[in-house]
Amino acid sequence: MPHFYAKKIDHISYPVSKDGFLLSCVARNIKYDNDDLILMRYMDSYFFFMQQNRGDRVLVKYNKHLQYHSINDIKMALQTYMELCNADVLFHNLNTKKNKKSTNSYLLSPNKESISKLYKQSKRISIEIGFGSGRHLLDLAQKNKDIVFLGIEIYNPAISQVLNQIQLLNLDNLYIINADCRILFNILDSHSIDSIYLHFPVPWDKNPQKRVFSREFLKECERILKVGGFLELRSDSKEYFDYAIDISNDFNAFEIHTSINSQTSIISKYEARWQRQNKDIYEAKFILNNFKDFIDIVESNFDFTSVDIHKIINSNDLKLLGDKYFLHIKHIYKFKDGYILFILFGAFNAPSKIYLLVNDNGSIEVLGNIINTQINMQALQLMKKWSK
Ligand SMILES: C[S@@+](CC[C@H](N)C(=O)[O-])C[C@H]1O[C@@H](n2cnc3c(N)ncnc32)[C@H](O)[C@@H]1O
Incomplete structure (x- = not known):
C-alpha cells in the first residue's frame, strides 16, 4: 500500500489545498496518542491517511478502510501531503505512472440506483465474484x-x-463494484441475474465461517438468479467443494451438476497455478429450476442527525449486539471542530465500515458506503442508544 517514511514533518494549519486536493483536518485517536487520521478530499471523493511515529521517524500511509481508490490517485494524494508538510522523506513508494487523476464510469457505487443502469442496458446480466486478475471475466465480456x-x-x-483493461479493450459491457458480495447480493433485484461465477474463492479451510459460500449466500443466489440461471463454483479445495454440496442439500431449488477437472474456455490465474501443481479442480453448477416469489427490499437510509456525540464519548460500552447483527464504534478521533468515529456494523460474518464526521456545529457526514441491506439498517438502528 502507498506510504512514506519521513524524518520529520511540519505541522500544517488545516484546511489547506493544493493541486485540487484539500487537506480537511487531522484528528487524533482519543485513546492512543500515536494514531492520527488525516482527511483529504478531492473532486467528489476522499481519502484517509494514518500518521504514526515509529521510533525516530514518522509513517504516513493510506488507510484502506473506505471505498476503492485508484492506486495512482492515492499516490498523488500522498505526494501532495508530503509537499504540504515539507516532509523530510526517508523512503516512499509513490512513483506514479502519469500525472492524471482518474475517473472511471465503469466503476459503480454499491447501491440500487447505479445497478439499475445494468438492468436497462441488457436483459442478460452475469456476475463474477472475486475476479482477481480478471482473466476469466475479461474474456467472458469480450466474447459475449x-x-x-x-x-x-x-x-x-x-x-x-481490471478497470485499466476495460479501457484498453474498449469494453462497454463490463462494470465493477468494490464490495463484499455477501452484502451486495442483498440489494440485487429478485430473479434478475443469469449467471454467477465463483471461481477459486479463498478456501478458509480452518475458518469456514469466513467463506463466501454459506447457507445465506446460496439463499440469496436462489433469490437473485433467474429460473434456468446458474451459480458456477470452481475450487481446488475438496473441503470447500464438499461443504458447498452439503449446504445445497438443504435446498430443493437447484439442479446440481458436478465434475472434476472439466475444461473452461479460459483458465483463471489461480486455476493455472493449481494446474501447475497437478491439483484436481472441482466444479459444481447450481442451476435454478424453481421460481419462488420474493419481496425486494425497498431502499431506506439511516438518519444520523440525532446522534449525540457526548453520550458516545461518555459511554463505557461501544459494542452493541442485535440478534444477527452488531455495531461497534471502534475508534474515536478528535479534531479541532469535532469528532470522527470509525464504525463497524452489520452481519457478524460480513461487517461494513464507515467513518462518521460529527462537527461541533451539529452537522454530520457519513464517509464510506453504506449498502442499504436490511441487516445493515437494523445494525445502524442500534445507534439510537446514543440519540439526543
Ligand atoms: C483466490 S482469489 C481467486 C481470483 C480469481 N477468481 C482466479 O480464479 O484467479 C479470490 C478473490 O476473491 C476476492 N474476494 C474474497 N472475498 C470476497 C468477497 N466477500 N466479495 C468479493 N470478492 C472477494 C479476493 O480479493 C480475491 O481477489
Whole structure:
C-alpha cells in the first residue's frame, strides 16, 4: 500500500489545498496518542491517511478502510501531503505512472440506483465474484457482447487492473463494484441475474465461517438468479467443494451438476497455478429450476442527525449486539471542530465500515458506503442508544 517514511514533518494549519486536493483536518485517536487520521478530499471523493511515529521517524500511509481508490490517485494524494508538510522523506513508494487523476464510469457505487443502469442496458446480466486478475471475466465480456457483466471484488489492486483493461479493450459491457458480495447480493433485484461465477474463492479451510459460500449466500443466489440461471463454483479445495454440496442439500431449488477437472474456455490465474501443481479442480453448477416469489427490499437510509456525540464519548460500552447483527464504534478521533468515529456494523460474518464526521456545529457526514441491506439498517438502528 502507498506510504512514506519521513524524518520529520511540519505541522500544517488545516484546511489547506493544493493541486485540487484539500487537506480537511487531522484528528487524533482519543485513546492512543500515536494514531492520527488525516482527511483529504478531492473532486467528489476522499481519502484517509494514518500518521504514526515509529521510533525516530514518522509513517504516513493510506488507510484502506473506505471505498476503492485508484492506486495512482492515492499516490498523488500522498505526494501532495508530503509537499504540504515539507516532509523530510526517508523512503516512499509513490512513483506514479502519469500525472492524471482518474475517473472511471465503469466503476459503480454499491447501491440500487447505479445497478439499475445494468438492468436497462441488457436483459442478460452475469456476475463474477472475486475476479482477481480478471482473466476469466475479461474474456467472458469480450466474447459475449450482448451480456452485461458485473465484477464484484474487495481487493483494490485487482480492481485497478481490471478497470485499466476495460479501457484498453474498449469494453462497454463490463462494470465493477468494490464490495463484499455477501452484502451486495442483498440489494440485487429478485430473479434478475443469469449467471454467477465463483471461481477459486479463498478456501478458509480452518475458518469456514469466513467463506463466501454459506447457507445465506446460496439463499440469496436462489433469490437473485433467474429460473434456468446458474451459480458456477470452481475450487481446488475438496473441503470447500464438499461443504458447498452439503449446504445445497438443504435446498430443493437447484439442479446440481458436478465434475472434476472439466475444461473452461479460459483458465483463471489461480486455476493455472493449481494446474501447475497437478491439483484436481472441482466444479459444481447450481442451476435454478424453481421460481419462488420474493419481496425486494425497498431502499431506506439511516438518519444520523440525532446522534449525540457526548453520550458516545461518555459511554463505557461501544459494542452493541442485535440478534444477527452488531455495531461497534471502534475508534474515536478528535479534531479541532469535532469528532470522527470509525464504525463497524452489520452481519457478524460480513461487517461494513464507515467513518462518521460529527462537527461541533451539529452537522454530520457519513464517509464510506453504506449498502442499504436490511441487516445493515437494523445494525445502524442500534445507534439510537446514543440519540439526543
Ligand atoms: C483466490 S482469489 C481467486 C481470483 C480469481 N477468481 C482466479 O480464479 O484467479 C479470490 C478473490 O476473491 C476476492 N474476494 C474474497 N472475498 C470476497 C468477497 N466477500 N466479495 C468479493 N470478492 C472477494 C479476493 O480479493 C480475491 O481477489
